[in-house]
Amino acid sequence: MPKPAQRLSSERKFLAASSRLDDYQRIMMAIVREDIPCLQAIIRRAFRNHVSLKEILHRLGNAMDRAYHSRLYTDDDFDIARLCMRLGGPKLVYALHQYTNIPSLRTIQRHSIRIQIRPSLGTISSIEVGANIRSVTQFVTARAARGHSFSLDETALEERPRYYPESHSLGGLCCEHSWRVDARITCLESILIISEKLKENVVHWGKEATVGAVSPFSRDSYSPMPILVSPTCKKESPEKMVDTYKIVLQEWDVVAPRLGSIWEFGSDGDPSRRASFHPFLMQHTLRPSDPLYGELARLPLLNLQTGPQNITMDFDYKHLFKRIMHLLRQEHGIMIGDCLITPDILVRHLRRLSGMDAFKVYALMNPHDKQNVPSAVQLLCSVVAVSKLPTDGLNPSEQKICAALTVLGSWIASIVEPFIDPSMSLTQQLESLSTAGHVMLALFSFNRSSFIPGAQYHDIAAMVKNAFFCVAKQKILDSDGEFFLSQLGDDRLENLFGRVRTLIHNIRNVDLMQLTDHIGSASEVDAVMMRHPSWDAADRRRSISGSVSVDHISPACWTGDVHVARVSLFTSWTVG
Structure with missing residues (x-):
C-alpha cells in the first residue's frame, strides 16, 4: 500500500496532467470555434519563448479580442502582404492587417526594397540601362548556370509630359528625336522651346514605349527582368536599334559572370x-x-x-x-x-x-x-x-x-x-x-x-x-x-505587360512615369508568384488538351523529358 507522501505526489501529478489536458482541450476548442488572427505566428512565438499552455490560451483570448498582435512574421507573410499592396493598394493592406494581422504598410516598407526602373528621357544610354540591371538583379542568385533571353516589345503610352525632379528633365519625348531639344527644365523659356518644337513636328511625344527585358531559361525562376523603357514615335532606324543592342550587351556583361550570358534576342x-x-x-x-x-x-x-x-x-x-x-x-x-x-x-x-x-x-x-x-x-x-x-x-x-x-x-x-x-x-x-x-x-x-x-x-x-x-x-x-522551348520568344515580356494591365485595371493607357512605376511593381508581383506558383491562377491551368489553355503553358505543365x-x-x- 503506497505511503501517504507517495499518494499525495501521485495526486498532484494527476491534477497537473488533468489541468494540462484541460488547457489543451480549451486551446483546441478556441481554434475550432473562433477565427483567431495570425494563429500560426502566435503559436510559433509562444513555443519559441517556452511559455505555458495557460499563457498560450491567454494570448489566444486576447487575439480574439484584437488586444494582442504577434509581430513574428515569416517570408510568406511578407510576400502575401506585398502582393496585396501591389494588386489592391494600401487600403487593402490596412483592412487585412486589422482582420488577419498580415504585416502593416510601414512594416512592409521597412522590409522591402522596391525595384526602381529608370526610363530613357532622351537617347538610350548605358546610364539608365546599367542602373536598371543593378536594380532588378540585386537580389537574384542563380542556383545553377543558365542562359538568358533578351526580348523587346512595345506597349501603348499616353502622350503626356512628366517632370523628373532628380534630373530636372521632361520625360515622354520620343527617343528618336529628343536629341533635337534640351529636355532639361531650367526655366520657363526651356519649356516654351520644347512646346514650339512639338508644334513644328521637330520632336514628338512617344506614342508607345519600347520595353526590353532579360529572362532566364529555368524550370522555376524565370521572371522577366525589365532593363529598358524608352518612349518611341516608331521612326527609329535599324542603326540606332543596333546601338541599343550593343549598350544592353555591354551592361549585361557586368553581371553575366554571376547570372549567365544572353543567348538570344526575341521579338514578335x-x-x-x-x-x-x-x-x-x-x-x-x-x-x-x-x-x-x-x-x-x-x-x-x-x-x-x-x-x-x-x-x-x-x-515568338x-x-x-x-x-x-x-x-x-x-x-x-x-x-x-x-x-x-x-x-x-x-x-x-x-x-x-x-x-x-x-x-x-x-x-x-x-x-x-x-x-x-x-x-x-x-x-x-x-x-x-x-x-x-x-x-x-x-x-x-x-x-x-x-x-x-x-x-x-x-x-x-x-x-x-x-x-x-x-x-x-x-x-x-x-x-x-x-x-x-x-x-x-x-x-x-x-x-x-x-x-x-x-x-x-x-x-x-x-x-x-x-x-x-x-x-x-x-x-x-x-x-x-x-x-x-516554350520559354523562347518574347512571351514572358507579354506576360509582364499583362501584369501591368492588371495593376491599372485595364482602364486606360499610362504615361511614361506611371509605366515605369507599374513595371517595377509588376516585377515584384512576378517574383512573388515565382516563389509561390500555387498563388497564381495562370500556373494552375494544367489542362492543355483544350486550346484555350495554350496561352498559359509553363515549365510546370511540361511532362515530357527535356534533359x-x-x-x-x-x-x-x-x-x-
Whole structure:
C-alpha cells in the first residue's frame, strides 16, 4: 500500500496532467470555434519563448479580442502582404492587417526594397540601362548556370509630359528625336522651346514605349527582368536599334559572370526589329574552334551565322501561329505545290470534321479575330485534323486538294505541336521543328511567296535555328540541365505587360512615369508568384488538351523529358 507522501505526489501529478489536458482541450476548442488572427505566428512565438499552455490560451483570448498582435512574421507573410499592396493598394493592406494581422504598410516598407526602373528621357544610354540591371538583379542568385533571353516589345503610352525632379528633365519625348531639344527644365523659356518644337513636328511625344527585358531559361525562376523603357514615335532606324543592342550587351556583361550570358534576342516579328536583328545577329559564321561548332556543324543546311557572343535571333512562336492563321484566312489563298487552298476550300473541308457546324467554322475563319492565340491554335489544329480525314469516295479534283491539305497539315503540325503538347520530349520537339524547317524550305523553293511571304519564311526559319542553337548552348553549359522551348520568344515580356494591365485595371493607357512605376511593381508581383506558383491562377491551368489553355503553358505543365543530355542534335535534325 503506497505511503501517504507517495499518494499525495501521485495526486498532484494527476491534477497537473488533468489541468494540462484541460488547457489543451480549451486551446483546441478556441481554434475550432473562433477565427483567431495570425494563429500560426502566435503559436510559433509562444513555443519559441517556452511559455505555458495557460499563457498560450491567454494570448489566444486576447487575439480574439484584437488586444494582442504577434509581430513574428515569416517570408510568406511578407510576400502575401506585398502582393496585396501591389494588386489592391494600401487600403487593402490596412483592412487585412486589422482582420488577419498580415504585416502593416510601414512594416512592409521597412522590409522591402522596391525595384526602381529608370526610363530613357532622351537617347538610350548605358546610364539608365546599367542602373536598371543593378536594380532588378540585386537580389537574384542563380542556383545553377543558365542562359538568358533578351526580348523587346512595345506597349501603348499616353502622350503626356512628366517632370523628373532628380534630373530636372521632361520625360515622354520620343527617343528618336529628343536629341533635337534640351529636355532639361531650367526655366520657363526651356519649356516654351520644347512646346514650339512639338508644334513644328521637330520632336514628338512617344506614342508607345519600347520595353526590353532579360529572362532566364529555368524550370522555376524565370521572371522577366525589365532593363529598358524608352518612349518611341516608331521612326527609329535599324542603326540606332543596333546601338541599343550593343549598350544592353555591354551592361549585361557586368553581371553575366554571376547570372549567365544572353543567348538570344526575341521579338514578335515587328518589321523594324527584323531589319535591325539581321545585320547585328548575322555578322559571322561559327568558327571550328568554337564549342558550338562541334555540336552544330554537322547539321546539313543549318545556317551557322550568329551575332556577338554567338547570340541568335528568335521570333515568338505564338505570333508565328497568328501569322499562319492570317495566311489561311486571306482571300488569295495559299499555294501548296500546284494546288491553291482558298478560304472557301478550307471552310468546305472544315465542315467535314465531326461536331464542326457553320457557326464554329465562321468563328475559326473570322478575319477580324486577329490577336486570339487560342483561336489561332484551334484553327491550326483543325487544319491538321482535316489533313488526316479519309478521302474515300472523293472525286479526283477533291483528292488533289486533300493531298495538298495533307502536306499543309503536316507542316502546321510540325510547327505547333512542339509548343502545345506537354508530353513531347525535347528530342521529339526538335525533330518536329526540323521537319517544319525542311518542309517549309521545299514548299518555298517551289512556290516562293505564293506559299508564304519571305519575311514569314525568315522568321520561322530563325525560330527553328535558334531552338537548336539554344539547346546546343545548354548542352555545353550544363549537360545535365533541362531546356524548355516554350520559354523562347518574347512571351514572358507579354506576360509582364499583362501584369501591368492588371495593376491599372485595364482602364486606360499610362504615361511614361506611371509605366515605369507599374513595371517595377509588376516585377515584384512576378517574383512573388515565382516563389509561390500555387498563388497564381495562370500556373494552375494544367489542362492543355483544350486550346484555350495554350496561352498559359509553363515549365510546370511540361511532362515530357527535356534533359539535354538525352538529346542528339544531329539525330533530331536528320530524322526531322
